[in-house]
Amino acid sequence: DGGITQSPKYLFRKEGQNVTLSCEQNLNHDAMYWYRQDPGQGLRLIYYSQIVNDFQKGDIAEGYSVSREKKESFPLTVTSAQKNPTAFYLCASSISGSGGDEQFFGPGTRLTVL
């Protein structure tokens, strides 16, 4: 079955630690995205990538980093510079990132900073 997987489902981090959230897709999609969701809010874009070895900052990129070395994978690192990292993180992909194609989402990772 094609889809997007994210791991882990729940992640706990101590203050000052970097953590990496995994996102893998086998849909052969070119574009991938990372969103953050806080309670009572919509999704906010952290980073997106339209093609391998290329990515752009979204609206809230500070304190985050990404890489796109393979088409299937788009890991997100939450660094210690992110002031308030506790949130629900969603990874998505789309065929090409052009106008009408929908984004498909993974199940999400809930990050809690202790």
Added chain:
Amino acid sequence: AQKITQTQPGMFVQEKEAVTLDCTYDTSDPSYGLFWYKQPSSGEMIFLIYQGSYDQQNATEGRYSLNFQKARKSANLVISASQLGDSAMYFCAMREHYNAGNNRKLIWGLGTSLGVNP
């Protein structure tokens, strides 16, 4: 300024009845797309329906239809014959095709929580 407005934070509907979830948007882009997603308590975002700004017909997907009123800048989601499994958060989102340049981001509303009563 809020580009996507969902005015109903929460609502309830009786099972088997139809329900309309409101979404208004603001854009100067002549070309844009509108999306509705469902987010159950598990957290995953599920794509429901898409409407392009130039589409002549209102989009339909099974029990979901989109009441697109371009002049009013509204894109309301209609769910017919509600089921218990429809209980979830529903998000409206928009992508601008020209204003955003190469930025492919979706602009999201704050969502509407729908509860279906048996």
